Amino acid sequence: MKYSASKENYLKAIFHLQTDQESVSTNALAQALQTKAASVTDMLKKLKTQKLLQYEKYKGVKLTVEGRKVAIGIIRKHRLWEYFLVHELNFGWEEVHEIAEELEHITSKKLVDRLEEFLGYPQVDPHGDPIPNEQGQIPVSKQINLSDLPVNVISTISNIGDQSADIMELLNHKNIRIGTKVEVKKKFGFDNSLEVKIRNQPAFTISEHLANNLFVKYEEGDISNQQSAVSSQQSAVSSQKK
Amino acid sequence: MKYSASKENYLKAIFHLQTDQESVSTNALAQALQTKAASVTDMLKKLKTQKLLQYEKYKGVKLTVEGRKVAIGIIRKHRLWEYFLVHELNFGWEEVHEIAEELEHITSKKLVDRLEEFLGYPQVDPHGDPIPNEQGQIPVSKQINLSDLPVNVISTISNIGDQSADIMELLNHKNIRIGTKVEVKKKFGFDNSLEVKIRNQPAFTISEHLANNLFVKYEEGDISNQQSAVSSQQSAVSSQKK
DNA sequence: ACGTTTTTTTAGATTTGTCTAAATTTTAAT
DNA sequence: ATTAAAATTTAGACAAATCTAAAAAAACGT
Numbered sequence: 364m365k366y367s368a369s370k371e372n373y374l375k376a377i378f379h380l381q382t383d384q385e386s387v388s389t390n391a392l393a394q395a396l397q398t399k400a401a402s403v404t405d406m407l408k409k410l411k412t413q414k415l416l417q418y419e420k421y422k423g424v425k426l427t428v429e430g431r432k433v434a435i436g437i438i439r440k441h442r443l444w445e446y447f448l449v450h451e452l453n454f455g456w457e458e459v460h461e462i463a464e465e466l467e468h469i470t471s472k473k474l475v476d477r478l479e480e481f482l483g484y485p486q487v488d489p490h491g492d493p494i495p496n497e498q499g500q501i502p503v504s505k506q507i508n509l510s511d512l513p514v515n516v517i518s519t520i521s522n523i524g525d526q527s528a529d530i531m532e533l534l535n536h537k538n539i540r541i542g543t544k545v546e547v548k549k550k551f552g553f554d555n556s557l558e559v560k561i562r563n564q565p566a567f568t569i570s571e572h573l574a575n576n577l578f579v580k581y582e583e584g585d586i587s588n589q590q591s592a593v594s595s596q597q598s599a600v601s602s603q604k605k
Numbered sequence: 606m607k608y609s610a611s612k613e614n615y616l617k618a619i620f621h622l623q624t625d626q627e628s629v630s631t632n633a634l635a636q637a638l639q640t641k642a643a644s645v646t647d648m649l650k651k652l653k654t655q656k657l658l659q660y661e662k663y664k665g666v667k668l669t670v671e672g673r674k675v676a677i678g679i680i681r682k683h684r685l686w687e688y689f690l691v692h693e694l695n696f697g698w699e700e701v702h703e704i705a706e707e708l709e710h711i712t713s714k715k716l717v718d719r720l721e722e723f724l725g726y727p728q729v730d731p732h733g734d735p736i737p738n739e740q741g742q743i744p745v746s747k748q749i750n751l752s753d754l755p756v757n758v759i760s761t762i763s764n765i766g767d768q769s770a771d772i773m774e775l776l777n778h779k780n781i782r783i784g785t786k787v788e789v790k791k792k793f794g795f796d797n798s799l800e801v802k803i804r805n806q807p808a809f810t811i812s813e814h815l816a817n818n819l820f821v822k823y824e825e826g827d828i829s830n831q832q833s834a835v836s837s838q839q840s841a842v843s844s845q846k847k
Numbered sequence: 848a849c850g851t852t853t854t855t856t857t858a859g860a861t862t863t864g865t866c867t868a869a870a871t872t873t874t875a876a877t
Numbered sequence: 878a879t880t881a882a883a884a885t886t887t888a889g890a891c892a893a894a895t896c897t898a899a900a901a902a903a904a905c906g907t
Contacts, residue, residue, distance in 0.1 A: 369894065389855055402895055404856055421855060421902060438888090453718040463712045469711075471704045477694040611864065631885055646886055651863090663872060663885060673871055 380436035386423030441467040442488035449489040456489040509577040522578035620676035628665030683709040684730035691731040698731040733760040751819040766818035
């Protein structure tokens with residue numbers, strides 16, 4: 364079945380807003396899609412007749428299994444294209460989202476699968492978000508040490524090993540906190556220091572000792588698919604708080 | 606300025622149909638675009654108000670300079686994407702047109718230019734059609750000997766050196782004529798024979814002697830841009846009829 | 848619990864691109 | 878030069894996706 368770009372965008376937005384059991388409100392959708400509540404209501408009625416979502420008026424909306432399948436397909440395309448743009452065409456990670464918003468609506472399934480193969484089956488996109496596989500399974504969130512993060516991948520600080528005042532002083536000074544997006548630009552074997560970059564600021568160096576205490580996840584907060592999440596390739600590192 | 610995919614398709618179709626001074630008829634456009642004449646008339650009126658074409662009712666239509674610029678931009682994107690699909694993602698040349706019909710409407714100019722760079726500034730697409738450069742200039746048609754055609758590039762037979770009955774008998778037998786699309790699959794240094802492929806038929810071998818009498822062009826019949834056509838990298842081989 | 852505010856839906860309109868059927872213009876033939 | 882045929886345009890309609898304004902339902906505060 365083929366759906367319009369507009370419908371695909373609604374499904375994608377609902378997927379992102381739909382946390383766990385919660386249904387999504389009309390207003391939340393209108394805000395996410397930069398449109399008016401009345402337009403959302405109209406579209407929800409159409410998507411309901413296509414069995415892509417469960418919708419009762421005034422009760423909010425949830426995706427059906429089919430609707431989620433479509434949404435994940437769009438997200439898969441979006442993230443593979445982002446990966447392509449950054450790693451093959453040398454775009455900066457901050458400029459690819461907009462372009463991927465268009466590319467994600469290209470219909471050919473064969474194209475997506477070939478692209479994925481061409482890229483070497485990447486697990487996360489340049490923003491650190493997991494890339495669903497062909498079956499619609501989304502790789503499970505992993506925590507790894509910042510030193511183990513491949514270069515040029517944006518990830519999010521999810522854990523700090525040591526929680527002493529000393530480390531906090533340092534992190535505050537460097538403006539690093541949980542949720543901060545970081546990217547390793549270079550790894551120096553000599554002293555195992557790392558050159559890292561945060562948002563739009565110039566790159567700076569952090570010591571091996573500090574890096575050892577910073578953990579990042581590959582995801583930003585996405586929900587894994589139904590029952591079966593894909594098992595992680597690298598073993599997750601458990602954070603060692605004291 | 607941004608135009609809808611539909612408008613871009615109209616401009617592209619007019620460009621392809623518009624030979625030299627001739628204007629394009631409503632019916633010809635309707636057929637090319639698989640639509641009805643009435644729809645074409647409607648659209649032409651809209652495109653005229655946008656100054657993309659010259660249109661007087663019952664008189665047919667021609668692109669303006671601006672309209673041609675847009676059309677060439679779409680064709681440039683189409684052919685670069687086709688090249689990408691065939692040479693990077695290993696698609697067959699016969700299956701890429703449909704996908705490129707969608708990709709050609711992706712708007713980012715930076716994407717196209719980066720893609721072109723990534724691909725190494727190719728001159729012709731997998732069907733042998735020339736790829737316009739960033740300035741909208743279209744490489745000029747070149748005739749080269751079939752033996753000089755790179756492998757895996759589709760080209761069109763444009764000239765036959767020897768015009769004896771003998772060669773014609775052979776060409777008729779092998780179903781080769783002017784306009785036939787050929788692709789060299791392999792070159793054998795031992796006897797300089799070539800393995801070639803025509804349309805969907807299985808590949809077959811032709812002798813050095815025959816190959817020496819077959820000339821192909823890199824283009825299918827496209828008109829070069831305004832005044833300045835890009836000078837060809839390889840020198841064109843003049844066909845040596847007797 | 849009851850009025851007020853917020854959220855959501857309905858009603859009616861608009862834009863884009865398309866269609867069919869009818870009317871008009873051009874072309875071509877005798 | 879008429880007239881028949883072909884090509885083109887007009888008129889009116891429709892589907893998709895959106896909007897504004899008004900009505901209805903739900904949630905909230907005291």
